[in-house]
Structures are given as structure tokens and as C-alpha cells.
Amino acid sequence: MKLSTRARTLRPSPTLALDARVKDLIRAGGDVISLGAGEPDFDTPIEVIEAAHAAALAGKTKYTAVAGIPELRAAIAGHLCKTHGIAVEACNILVTNGAKQALYNALQTLVDPGDEVIVFSPYWVSYPDMIALAGGRQVAVSVNSTTFEPDATAFERAITNKTRGLIMNTPNNPTGAVYSKTILEKIVRIAAERNLWILSDEIYEMLVYDGMKHISPASIGGEGLARTMVASGLSKSYAMTGWRLGYLAAPGEVAEAAATIQGQMTSNVNTPTQWAAIRALEADPEKQKCMVREFEARRTLLVNGLRRALGKNVDIPEPKGAFYLMMNAKNYLNKRFGDYKFEDDQQLAAALLERGRVAMVPGSAFGAPGFLRMSYATSRENLQKAIDRIAVFFNELES
Ligand SMILES: Cc1ncc(COP(=O)(O)O)c(C=O)c1O
Numbered sequence: 001m002k003l004s005t006r007a008r009t010l011r012p013s014p015t016l017a018l019d020a021r022v023k024d025l026i027r028a029g030g031d032v033i034s035l036g037a038g039e040p041d042f043d044t045p046i047e048v049i050e051a052a053h054a055a056a057l058a059g060k061t062k063y064t065a066v067a068g069i070p071e072l073r074a075a076i077a078g079h080l081c082k083t084h085g086i087a088v089e090a091c092n093i094l095v096t097n098g099a100k101q102a103l104y105n106a107l108q109t110l111v112d113p114g115d116e117v118i119v120f121s122p123y124w125v126s127y128p129d130m131i132a133l134a135g136g137r138q139v140a141v142s143v144n145s146t147t148f149e150p151d152a153t154a155f156e157r158a159i160t161n162k163t164r165g166l167i168m169n170t171p172n173n174p175t176g177a178v179y180s181k182t183i184l185e186k187i188v189r190i191a192a193e194r195n196l197w198i199l200s201d202e203i204y205e206m207l208v209y210d211g212m213k214h215i216s217p218a219s220i221g222g223e224g225l226a227r228t229m230v231a232s233g234l235s236k237s238y239a240m241t242g243w244r245l246g247y248l249a250a251p252g253e254v255a256e257a258a259a260t261i262q263g264q265m266t267s268n269v270n271t272p273t274q275w276a277a278i279r280a281l282e283a284d285p286e287k288q289k290c291m292v293r294e295f296e297a298r299r300t301l302l303v304n305g306l307r308r309a310l311g312k313n314v315d316i317p318e319p320k321g322a323f324y325l326m327m328n329a330k331n332y333l334n335k336r337f338g339d340y341k342f343e344d345d346q347q348l349a350a351a352l353l354e355r356g357r358v359a360m361v362p363g364s365a366f367g368a369p370g371f372l373r374m375s376y377a378t379s380r381e382n383l384q385k386a387i388d389r390i391a392v393f394f395n396e397l398e399s
Pocket residue numbers: 038097098099100101124169173201203232233234235236241245246
């Protein structure tokens with residue numbers, strides 16, 4: 001069978017591939033600690049499960065409008081307005097199968113073949129392929145390699161007459177950075193001056209630490225609201241990855257066009273899930289706060305543990321949001337562990353997995369060769385074991 005060029009050139013998600021490899025090793029009896037997970041290890045709140053059950057029993061099992069049930073669209077608009085100061089209404093909301101489909105729909109709606117889309121690098125693994133599927137070209141603009149904040153001047157310099165928009169992500173996967181209001185104001189100002197749209201991936205919106213607050217570019221003045229499409233959902237902040245409940249919040253004509261695209265692809269999101277999502281958004285925020293506090297404690301445990309284990313060889317930044325830590329491992333390249341030799345981050349991550357028995361994602365998957373990404377969405381006990389193994393592995397490296 002001749003496959004299309006599109007199907008042949010698309011790459012499988014490297015993070016999902018690592019996850020599959022780790023699961024294979026564990027199934028075969030291997031003692032591996034995975035710091036590769038991209039999902040909370042917490043259970044979905046029981047009242048959300050009960051709401052889905054009740055909806056199914058009440059016969060809420062038929063097709064709904066493609067954009068979602070009005071009650072959920074209103075609840076999402078209310079949440080964005082109340083929690084993040086984004087002045088949207090139900091008609092601006094498209095309910096999608098995870099934030100992934102929100103991003104995909106937005107790009108299919110906004111990108112024509114040959115258009116350039118700027119992405120801050122390191123970037124989430126799916127952006128390049130989603131842009132390519134829309135016929136666009138990704139232009140990567142590096143962020144500061146220590147603070148991981150974007151540089152407004154570098155952003156402005158990358159704009160050409162083919163540039164249509166920017167994808168940004170705060171709190172950030174893979175770096176854990178949370179963008180400041182100052183940088184967001186600069187991004188919005190440049191986007192307005194150069195007539196660009198902003199696709200803002202806010203899937204980690206509630207996972208911020210040290211008393212910081214997540215800020216959306218859509219909350220920054222009239223220009224921010226008019227130019228920003230927010231892609232988010234319940235996967236990470238509500239421990240609901242498998243439910244596939246995301247949304248796009250966008251200016252009316254974009255939301256409508258994106259719904260038309262979704263209507264020819266998947267139609268509405270699973271109906272009982274939509275009813276359950278209303279319950280998640282209305283739930284007592286205390287449970288979610290408990291999860292956030294636990295992530296914050298794990299973040300501190302991992303940062304302190306790595307700093308102690310690796311000493312001055314490497315700078316360990318303190319992430320402020322999401323549940324990832326990005327480490328610059330360039331000092332460890334071109335070294336040997338026993339008979340293993342590695343020249344790049346992919347070989348280093350493979351050696352760490354096979355010999356060190358700790359799974360991490362190589363930075364090159366995110367456009368950041370020489371880095372390693374760790375997830376702390378795992379128990380403190382696992383994190384402590386991982387730190388001990390990392391200490392042994394890195395301290396036994398030979399030149
Ligand atoms: C930055 C980022 N955006 C989007 C997604 C996709 O989220 P969802 O599972 O809701 O589709 C992820 C999941 O890993 C992510 O890390």
C-alpha cells in the first residue's frame with residue numbers, strides 16, 4: 001500500500017515512544033524508575049467519576065453539538081474569566097478531545113501552506129508536526145538557556161513577511177518556566193505591531209508554585225484578548241488525562257471555523273465526559289490545591305537532591321510550574337559509563353535507562369540537544385530512589 005507523504009513523514013511522539021519502552025522493561029521484570037511521565041499520578045476526583053456515571057445513567061449518551069454542551073461551554077468561560085481574567089463567553093469556547101485537539105484545530109484554522117509559525121524553543125514535542133500537518137513551517141526561537149524565559153528581541157528578529165503567528169506555552173513543558181507579566185506584555189505588543197496571532201498553550205494553568213500566578217496573554221488588554229487563542233483542558237490540572245477533555249477559547253470567528261473542522265473529524269467530545277467536566281470545574285478547589293502542594297514539595301525534593309548529588313558539575317534550575325525539570329547535561333557528554341559511550345543526549349538517556357535504571361526524555365525531542373527532561377509526577381519515594389541512582393550513574397562517568 002502506498003502511504004501518503006504526510007503519513008510517511010510524520011514522526012511518532014518521542015515521549016510516548018519512551019513511555020512504551022519503559023513499560024516494556026517493567027513488564028519484563030526490570031527495576032526502572034520513570035521520570036518520563038507526562039501525567040499526574042493522582043486519581044481523578046471521585047465526584048467527577050460519579051458525575052460521568054450519573055450522566056450515562058440519565059441517558060446523556062447521545063451526540064451533542066460539535067462545540068460542546070452549552071452548560072460546559074459556559075462553565076469553561078466562567079472558569080477562564082474568574083481564575084485568569086480572560087473575558088470570554090460561552091460562544092468563544094470549543095470543547096475538544098484534549099488540549100492536543102484544541103492546538104490541532106487552531107492550527108488547521110489559521111495556517112495556510114507556506115506560512116511561518118514561531119515557536120519558543122525548547123518546545124512541546126507535537127508543535128512541529130502539527131504545524132507541518134497544516135502545511136506551515138516552524139521557526140524556532142531559543143529562550144534564555146538558564147532562566148528559560150523568551151527573549152522579546154529574538155522573537156521580533158525572527159518575524160518575516162510570512163510569519164502568521166506564535167505558539168507559546170506557560171507554565172512550560174519541558175522547562176517548568178512560568179512567564180512573567182513583563183515578557184507577556186512585550187509579546188502581545190510585538191504581536192499587535194506585526195499583526196500576528198498567539199496560540200497560547202495553557203494546559204498546566206493551575207500548576208504553579210512559590211505563590212506565583214499563571215498569566216495568560218489573553219488577559220493582557222484588548223489586543224491580548226483579540227489575538228490570543230487559548231488551548232487548555234482538564235488533563236493535567238484535574239488529573240483527567242485519559243478523559244480527553246480540552247478546549248479552545250478563541251475570538252468568535254476562529255472558534256466557529258475550528259468547530260467546523262472538528263465537525264468533519266471527531267464531532268463532539270464524549271457526552272458523559274462533558275457533564276463530568278462541569279463537576280470538575282465546580283469542585284471544591286481544596287483537592288486540587290493539595291495536588292499542587294504535593295507537586296511543589298516533590299519539585300523541591302528533586303531540585304535539592306540533584307544539587308546535592310551532582311554538586312558544581314551542573315546548574316539545576318528551579319522550575320516554577322508544570323511538573324518538569326530541564327537539566328543541562330552538556331558537561332556529561334563524550335564520557336563513558338563502563339562500556340557505554342555517549343556523544344549526545346539521546347545516547348546519554350538510553351544509557352541512563354539501561355544502566356542507571358532511570359528513564360528521562362532527551363532534550364533533543366524538545367529541540368534542546370544536550371539537555372535531559374525529568375518529570376516529578378511520581379511519588380517522593382520514587383524520586384528519592386531516582387536521585388540516588390542518578391548520583392551513582394553520573395559520579396561514575398569517566399572521561
Ligand atoms: C505542553 C502540552 N500541551 C498539550 C498537551 C496535551 O494535553 P492533552 O492531554 O489535554 O491533549 C500536553 C501533554 O503532554 C503538553 O505537555
